[in-house]
Amino acid sequence: MTALLISVAFAVASAGAYALGAIAQERLAVRLGAQTPWRDILRALLRARRWWLSVALNAAGGGLHVAALAYGPLSVVQPLGVLTLVLALPIGAAVSAQRITRRQWGGATATVAGLVLLLVLTVPGSGDGMDAGDADTLVLTSAAVLVATIAGTILVRRPVPRSLMYATAAGVAFAIASALTHAVTREYADGGPSALFTPTVPAIAAMAVAGVLLSQLAYRGSGLGAPLATVTLANPVASAIIGVVLFEERFATGPVAMTLLVAAGATACAGILLLAPPAAPAAIPTEPVADDQPPRTPALCRR
Secondary structure: OHHHHHHHHHHHHHHHHHHHHHHHHHHHHHHHOOOOOHHHHHHHHHHOHHHHHHHHHHHHHHHHHHHHHHHOOHHHHHHHOOHHHHHHHHHHHHHHOOOOOHHHHHHHHHHHHHHHHHHHOEEOOOOOOOOHHHHHHHHHHHHHHHHHHHHHHOOOOOHHHHHHHHHHHHHHHHHHHHHHHHHHHHHHHHHHHHHHHOOHHHHHHHHHHHHHHHHHHHOOOOOOHHHHHHHHHHHHHHHHHHHHHHOOOEEOOOHHHHHHHHHHHHHHHHHHHHHOOOOOOOOOOOOOOOOOOOOOOOOOOOO
């Protein structure tokens, strides 16, 4: 019981770190403005202290998640990840001195309910790790998916759909990083420090960085709720697919289970739509981001 409580504590702390990181990223997106040219985005991010704070918080969230898995089962730790969305909305509203609407609460509730049901219907597998060939295939396949998704955003002009595409790609990148981390952890336990000197380790770093950058782009012009809900949903869904393909996990079968799976997916997607702003917000003038002065027009949780 003590180990389980420690696991839960780490998982809740991980969700809190991810929530604070998302809030920092969304506020930085407000400062940058939705129309900042691509060539200026990375330079502006590297100069912004808030960006490095968000990177540190996301890294802390990942570390705490790994620690939670060391003490407790995935079936307990993974559902607690939805607390990221539950915590981010009220904290973000408090930071920006704005009120959370009924529509936002309804969207968050629907997203969390659908996601938890999806996780409950996932049956753990044998837990066997992936070999080097599986890791290479996973990295190459996921890279192709991410490139295709990013390329697809060029064809989408509306900010909210484009934001959700970026958020989906971010969730996939985080899921790949988690799966590869799980593999390296098992290799380290079996073979010692040599596991840290394989091509999988830089692949983990690349996917984690890609996830943070893509999630930063997702917050441009779409507020906090919908992109964060999409990342929160895409991550475990992608993880479940990876588990089915590589770790012999499966979804519950039977007419009732399949009906619940469809209902869970529909409920989570409906929640994201409720969290999305009903109309594209007005463009916000680009400001210098070298300092951390608060924006003149907070957009956090604005709908």
